[in-house]
Amino acid sequence: xxxxxxxxxxxxxxxxxxxxxxxxxxxxxxxxxxxxxxxxxxxxxxxxxxxxxxxxxxxxxxxxxxxxxxxxxxxxxxxxxxxxxxxxxxxxxxxxxxxxxxxxxxxxxxxxxxxxxxxxxxxxxxxxxxxxxx
Numbered sequence: 001x002x003x004x005x006x007x008x009x010x011x012x013x014x015x016x017x018x019x020x021x022x023x024x025x026x027x028x029x030x031x032x033x034x035x036x037x038x039x040x041x042x043x044x045x046x047x048x049x050x051x052x053x054x055x056x057x058x059x060x061x062x063x064x065x066x067x068x069x070x071x072x073x074x075x076x077x078x079x080x081x082x083x084x085x086x087x088x089x090x091x092x093x094x095x096x097x098x099x100x101x102x103x104x105x106x107x108x109x110x111x112x113x114x115x116x117x118x119x120x121x122x123x124x125x126x127x128x129x130x131x132x133x134x
Contacts, residue, residue, distance in 0.1 A: 003041030003059070004048050021050060028058050067103050070096050076104050080111040087125040095131055110134050 006020045028039060041059050043049065053059055068076060074096035081090065099107060111126075113134035118126040 002043060003053075004043040004045045021053070025052055025058070067101050070100075073099050073102060073107060076107045077111065080108050081126075084111060084115050085125045087127050089128040090126065090131065091128055094128070098132075 006024060039059075046062065049059070054062075074092050077092050077095055077099075081092065095110075099110070102110070110131060111134075114126050114131035117130045117134055121130075123130070
């Protein structure tokens with residue numbers, strides 16, 4: 001996850017990051033074609049990756065995973081809200097419609113911030129307003 005942290009362009013990196021990237025490239029080049037090893041990297045910044053990292057034989061295939069649609073956001077919100085005490089005012093569908101472009105991590109953070117807001121206010125349960133303001 002976040003392969004760009006180690007695999008960003010070497011032009012703008014400090015020495016220890018360049019060394020880490022060089023070591024990763026060396027290790028990847030050491031795999032034999034039929035060794036049964038698959039290396040997967042994830043990034044939100046594909047354009048920031050060093051060109052050596054994405055050349056053939058390394059991370060040369062890419063799969064774009066878009067942010068979840070409204071149904072997916074609702075499912076993710078329900079997953080995280082199930083771990084939190086919420087009151088009856090919470091409308092997951094309204095929240096899902098209002099979070100276009102958010103990732104699963106963004107939605108988890110939204111629920112966490114809403115819970116912190118509620119706790120700071122001395123509430124025993126998270127209200128819809130806490131999540132809207134988060």
